[in-house]
Amino acid sequence: MNTADETQILDAIAKWLERDVRPKARELEKKDEYPEQMVAQMKALGLFGATIPQAYGGLGLPASTYAKIVAQISEVWMSLTGIFNSHLIMATAVARYGTGEQKEKFLPKFASGEVRGGLALTEPDCGTDLQAIRTRAVRDGKDYVVNGTKTWISNGIKGSCFALLVKTDPAAQPRHKGMSMFLAEKGKGFKVSKKLEKLGYKGIDSAELIFEDYRVPAANLIGGEEGKGFHHAIGGLELGRINVAARGVGVANAALKDAVAYAQVRKSFGKPICEHQAIQLKLGEMATRCEAARLLVESAARAYDAGERCDMEAGMAKYFASEAALENSIEAVRIHGGYGYSTEFNVERYYRDAPLLCIGEGTNEMQRIIIARQLIARNPA
């Protein structure tokens, strides 16, 4: 993608954010209301097809441009990025590993936003240790019959199709060889059992899903072959981690901008608080974190776009940028003093949204372990 095209897309999104999102985000967030109108606008902007190849009706954007879009939107309201991100990870699994028939059938509808959804990996008993999942799919004629429970599924209520990770052979060793991934469309036996209440990340629905003798056509087994589901799930998470890192850049920047603005107007002891060295130290650290996080995201996205192995780079970006968002948000709260604790200002929202970034798409504990393992693998003694 050339710079002019990228600038044009980023400009269109910036205008939409200022005109339609910023004025309404706080109210919707407070009510934890699904932003229907914004979702319609996101469809029109092509965001549900952002990384889907153009041949299937998507924008075919590289990860580097996509990451900039995610950071830009997260600077205004992070929740919106969740509505299309796990949806795009599902689409990436189809585009990379799906059969020709699956690509023809699903990708154009995913790209237009007509069919939206996400990823159903996590279960009540396990998230990090995905190979311990218990949701089971058993072949029965032209279908598989699925039983089990998934939790924390983003877009679980509003979405209609999910990349569903199951066990097709629970006895397989190593465990991942018994895992498969299906495109599961809502229907008989696929129930949303509850909406989950959260600290932040409001507006977007997170739900528990129950599968009771749910029949999914064998034609919806991604790639048409059992035993590849774990590989498909992990492959998609690289883009997912770049996305979470980009959200971190957005939230960290938002906290910095609000703090820089407030520190110039709030006065104590006869001068703006930005003239106190204690506040300057905070602003200096916050700005440095933003810049470092942005560069790490750019570097991971560049490696992803070049088709290079980038689990270490995506892990570093995800780890650093999410911690930057968390640290910047608490510093912004401190700089706002009592007003930082008030719902009249946005900084308390950043402080409620940021911790999710340290948990989702692989916790930051796991990211550091992934980085260390790669470090050793790439540098044998």
Ligand SMILES: Cc1cc2nc3c(=O)[nH]c(=O)nc-3n(C[C@H](O)[C@H](O)[C@H](O)COP(=O)(O)OP(=O)(O)OC[C@H]3O[C@@H](n4cnc5c(N)ncnc54)[C@H](O)[C@@H]3O)c2cc1C
């Ligand atoms: C708002 C929200 C949205 C989400 N959206 C989705 C979604 O759309 N789809 C989906 O499938 N999931 C989703 N998740 C789930 C998320 O991916 C998991 O919460 C996450 O992977 C962690 O899993 P867990 O909660 O089971 O924690 P656990 O795996 O139980 O981990 C608990 C703690 O132990 C640590 N830990 C675990 N194993 C190790 C180890 N080997 N070494 C060191 N530390 C370890 C973890 O880092 C963590 O600190 C969402 C979660 C939230 C909160």
